Amino acid sequence: MKVRIYSAALAALTMAITPNWGSAHESSTLAKVRARGELICGVGTGLAGFALPDSDGNWQGLDTDYCRALAAAAIGDARKVKFVPLTAKDRFAAIQAGQVDVLARTTTWTLSRDTANGLDFRAVDFYDGQGFLVRADSGLTSAAELDGASICLTQGSTAELNTSDYFRAKGMKYKPVTFATSSETVKAYESGRCDSYSNDSSALYGERRRMAEPDKHVVLPEIVSREPLAIGVLQGDSQWSDLTAWLHFALLIAEDNGITRDNVETYLTSENPEIRRLLGVEGNVGELLGVNKDWALRAIRAVGNYGEMYDRNLGSGSPLKIPRGLNALWSKGGLQYAPPLR
Amino acid sequence: MSSGTYRPEPLLPLTYCQSEPHPPAPPPLVDRGCFNWLRRNLFPNWRQSLLSILIFSLLAGTAWHLARFLLVDAVWWGDTGEACRPSDGRPVGACWAFIADRYKYFIYGSYPLDQRWRVNTFFIAGGLGLAYLLWPRAPFRRLGLTLVIVALPLTGFIFLSGWDAVGLPDVPTNLWGGLMVTIVVAAVGIATALPVGILLALGRRSHLVIVRWLSIGLIELPRGVPLVTVLFMANTMLPLFLPTGLNPDKLVRALVGITFFAAAYLAEIIRGGLQAIPRGQYEAASALGLGYWKTMVLIILPQALKVAVPNIVSINIGLFKDTSLLLIVGIFDFLSTIETARIDPRWAAPTISTTGYAFAAVVYFSFCFGMSRYGALIERRLSRDHGR
Numbered sequence: 001m002k003v004r005i006y007s008a009a010l011a012a013l014t015m016a017i018t019p020n021w022g023s024a025h026e027s028s029t030l031a032k033v034r035a036r037g038e039l040i041c042g043v044g045t046g047l048a049g050f051a052l053p054d055s056d057g058n059w060q061g062l063d064t065d066y067c068r069a070l071a072a073a074a075i076g077d078a079r080k081v082k083f084v085p086l087t088a089k090d091r092f093a094a095i096q097a098g099q100v101d102v103l104a105r106t107t108t109w110t111l112s113r114d115t116a117n118g119l120d121f122r123a124v125d126f127y128d129g130q131g132f133l134v135r136a137d138s139g140l141t142s143a144a145e146l147d148g149a150s151i152c153l154t155q156g157s158t159a160e161l162n163t164s165d166y167f168r169a170k171g172m173k174y175k176p177v178t179f180a181t182s183s184e185t186v187k188a189y190e191s192g193r194c195d196s197y198s199n200d201s202s203a204l205y206g207e208r209r210r211m212a213e214p215d216k217h218v219v220l221p222e223i224v225s226r227e228p229l230a231i232g233v234l235q236g237d238s239q240w241s242d243l244t245a246w247l248h249f250a251l252l253i254a255e256d257n258g259i260t261r262d263n264v265e266t267y268l269t270s271e272n273p274e275i276r277r278l279l280g281v282e283g284n285v286g287e288l289l290g291v292n293k294d295w296a297l298r299a300i301r302a303v304g305n306y307g308e309m310y311d312r313n314l315g316s317g318s319p320l321k322i323p324r325g326l327n328a329l330w331s332k333g334g335l336q337y338a339p340p341l342r
Numbered sequence: 343m344s345s346g347t348y349r350p351e352p353l354l355p356l357t358y359c360q361s362e363p364h365p366p367a368p369p370p371l372v373d374r375g376c377f378n379w380l381r382r383n384l385f386p387n388w389r390q391s392l393l394s395i396l397i398f399s400l401l402a403g404t405a406w407h408l409a410r411f412l413l414v415d416a417v418w419w420g421d422t423g424e425a426c427r428p429s430d431g432r433p434v435g436a437c438w439a440f441i442a443d444r445y446k447y448f449i450y451g452s453y454p455l456d457q458r459w460r461v462n463t464f465f466i467a468g469g470l471g472l473a474y475l476l477w478p479r480a481p482f483r484r485l486g487l488t489l490v491i492v493a494l495p496l497t498g499f500i501f502l503s504g505w506d507a508v509g510l511p512d513v514p515t516n517l518w519g520g521l522m523v524t525i526v527v528a529a530v531g532i533a534t535a536l537p538v539g540i541l542l543a544l545g546r547r548s549h550l551v552i553v554r555w556l557s558i559g560l561i562e563l564p565r566g567v568p569l570v571t572v573l574f575m576a577n578t579m580l581p582l583f584l585p586t587g588l589n590p591d592k593l594v595r596a597l598v599g600i601t602f603f604a605a606a607y608l609a610e611i612i613r614g615g616l617q618a619i620p621r622g623q624y625e626a627a628s629a630l631g632l633g634y635w636k637t638m639v640l641i642i643l644p645q646a647l648k649v650a651v652p653n654i655v656s657i658n659i660g661l662f663k664d665t666s667l668l669l670i671v672g673i674f675d676f677l678s679t680i681e682t683a684r685i686d687p688r689w690a691a692p693t694i695s696t697t698g699y700a701f702a703a704v705v706y707f708s709f710c711f712g713m714s715r716y717g718a719l720i721e722r723r724l725s726r727d728h729g730r
Contacts, residue, residue: 046682055444057452085672090578097581209690212428319687
């Protein structure tokens with residue numbers, strides 16, 4: 001009898017002190033975020049155009065703007081975001097442990113990350129891919145003309161593998177010149193050691209700007225690998241992943257309809273049924289997503305449409321001046337496509 | 343010839359190696375004056391002279407290049423990276439305009455603009471505290487020492503992170519950054535690692551088995567792995583073991599990791615100091631009827647710590663520099679703020695990175711050299727009796 005009392009007490013004690021492992025999945029992320037009144041957003045530790053603190057320490061970039069939009073949609077206030085800088089190694093552990101609600105950290109959507117790492121990717125906020133930088137006076141206009149060229153590459157990078165694949169597939173030859181770090185690689189290219197330098201195209205534009213004479217180098221139009229940088233959320237919470245996806249789609253639809261941060265109020269009286277549903281004038285889209293009616297309106301008010309976000313951080317309005325390319329709307333020949341909002 | 347009489351052997355004639363006194367040596371050369379010093383130390387013979395000339399020309403060349411880069415060709419004013427771009431063949435050195443534009447970020451990180459007075463207050467309090475420590479005849483020195491070394495960093499941490507009860511709004515540590523993080527982490531680390539290290543050192547020499555084994559574990563575990571591993575463990579692994587919702591602050595986790603790491607090294611250094619104290623000191627203390635703690639606090643530790651001062655200072659300098667590893671766990675210390683600022687496309691120019699690193703080197707050197715000089719001062723003050 002006594003033994004049973006003791007073991008019962010021990011069991012109760014164990015229950016009390018054992019961490020509640022399952023609690024992450026019991027309540028939805030959206031409910032947690034709304035209860036907390038703050039979105040915790042995992043971003044990079046500094047990448048130009050995507051997430052980088054300015055002189056006052058405010059985060060600027062496409063990824064951080066997306067988080068602000070998500071906070072506006074989920075909580076109603078774009079300022080209620082806590083940015084948590086994560087290194088590439090840290091990022092998956094951070095989202096698995098529930099330290100961050102969403103991962104907007106230039107993460108390539110791959111099969112293993114979608115399955116083994118327990119993440120869900122629904123919205124691709126930037127289609128990146130590997131490009132080639134060449135000297136403008138070389139007269140090269142296409143990567144197909146690079147046969148026999150020497151190419152500066154960083155050792156062990158995906159760029160090294162992709163280049164090999166690309167040239168093999170095209171039946172062309174090239175001479176790889178590899179270096180241990182990317183800054184060494186860029187320096188070597190700049191000093192004329194190779195005909196071309198290859199890296200992710202978003203990085204190429206930033207690296208070109210740091211060169212002594214940026215105008216003397218051009219990025220070739222071909223993108224030879226697929227690097228869809230997507231917003232990651234924890235697997236198994238479809239309400240939350242729906243919201244992250246449809247927020248991105250909403251910003252695309254806004255761009256397609258010409259709705260911007262400045263003119264969004266004038267569209268509240270629009271007769272276009274999709275715009276009326278988007279801005280919450282009619283229908284129950286917000287309700288279906290579990291947020292307020294004006295979720296998209298608040299997001300657009302905070303950061304503008306996708307095109308504005310792009311221009312401000314990466315495109316013509318930024319020093320990087322990366323052309324829209326694959327990231328143009330579907331209606332303009334790009335890949336950014338939104339399913340119908342109804 | 344009777345056998346009974348003693349006959350000494352005939353004496354050999356005395357011989358000397360030299361029959362005359364050595365002629366007096368000429369008086370020493372006048373060994374004073376700049377010229378003679380140079381000849382004696384740098385140009386004693388042709389080989390050494392050649393070496394001296396070679397080394398000096400190398401040094402002069404480096405110094406000239408450095409001066410050109412840092413001062414002569416440097417760009418002092420400008421709003422964007424365009425100002426620091428070489429144009430029409432003019433070489434461009436360090437881009438100080440970039441540092442001038444970003445220095446606030448390097449100091450405060452993302453700390454909210456309207457709360458930065460708190461950081462300034464903390465810096466001023468720290469400066470006053472240091473000045474007080476340097477003043478040998480300051481009143482209430484003993485109390486002051488404890489206040490500055492232990493209380494100031496800890497209250498400073500609370501002051502900076504906020505306390506709603508006294509009307510200081512919370513500033514989450516993810517907004518902290520820059521030099522402020524480096525100083526706070528180093529100061530709190532030093533303030534907590536020293537007492538923990540002393541306790542671990544005493545524990546390792548304790549007769550109580552459990553205390554001894556526990557201390558050995560706490561010393562050997564952090565010493566057996568690199569600091570990066572400790573930080574990773576504290577940052578990435580710990581949250582996976584803890585229940586969700588219980589998320590200790592990122593900076594606090596890193597701080598605990600750094601403290602234990604430094605404390606483990608300090609403990610061994612202090613143990614070395616303890617072993618240098620002769621047994622007679624313990625016996626004398628016992629003879630006076632002092633208990634364990636009184637013996638330690640009044641007799642043993644003051645002597646042991648004095649022996650250990652140079653190494654303690656080394657560990658603290660190391661701890662200050664180790665704060666740069668915080669970037670790995672996503673905390674923006676001083677070096678990380680430079681790392682992120684240098685990739686800003688608005689300030690894209692060829693020499694931006696070099697400028698940033700040069701600035702970091704100057705700042706780190708001034709802090710570490712200051713700490714080293716302060717350590718030397720303490721040593722001189724403590725070792726008056728031994729005169730070593």
